[in-house]
Amino acid sequence: RRPALAAAGRRRRRRRPVGRPIHPQRSIAMENMAEVDPYRVLGIDPKPNLTDAEIKKAYRKLALKLHPDKRKDSERERAQQEFDQLQKAYDILLDPEARAALENLAKARQATRQRHESQDAKRRKMREDLERRERAAERGRNEEEEAKDRLQQELARLRKTFATRRKGYDAEASTGTGRSDANGRSDANGRSDANG
Secondary structure: HHHHHHHHHOOOOOOOOOOOOOHHHHHHHHHHOOOOOOHHHHHHOOOOOOOOHHHHHHHHHHHHHOOHHHOOOHHHHHHHHHHHHHHHHHHHHOOOOHHHHHHHHHHHHHHHHHHHHHHHHHHHHHHHHHHHHHHHHHHHHHHHHHHHHHHHHHHHHHHHHHHHHHHHHHHHHOOOOOOOOOOOOOOOOOOOOOOO
C-alpha cells in the first residue's frame, strides 16, 4: 500500500482474488510439482499448524521479487518459469486436498528412507543395483520407442514423397505428348517405334 493512500484512509482495490483456482493449463504441469517441495519454493517451514495467512504472506513476498515484469528482458523466460512454480506451490498449499496429498507423499518418502537406512549394506547394494538396472532398462525402452517413432515418421515422409512423385508421373502420362519413349513403347495412337 502506498503511504499517501494509507494516510488518507483509502484502500486500493485488488484487481483479482489471491486464492484463485488452479487453471486447467496448469493442471498438466502439476504432475511435475511432486518432485519439488512447495514449502521450500515458498520458503516456509512445513509445520502442521501452518495457516493460510502465513502461506499468503510468503507468496506475496516472493511474488513481488519473482514476477516476470519486475525482471530484465534477458531473464524473462527463467523468471516466468520461477513464477509459475511459485504459483503452483501456492495453489497446492492453499488447496486442502492437495496439501493433504502432499503431506501423505512426504510421509511415504520418509518411511521409505527409514526402511532403506535400516537395511544392511549387502541388501542395500543389491537394491541400488536393481534400481540402477531398472532405470537403464527403462531408458533403453524409451530410446527404442523413440527410434521406432522416428522410423515411422521417416516411412510416412517417404510414402508421401513417393505418392507425390507417382501423381506427377501419372499426370505426365495422361497429358502425354503422343511420342514414344526410349524403351520403344507406343505413342498415344497405339503405334510403336518399330512401325514408325
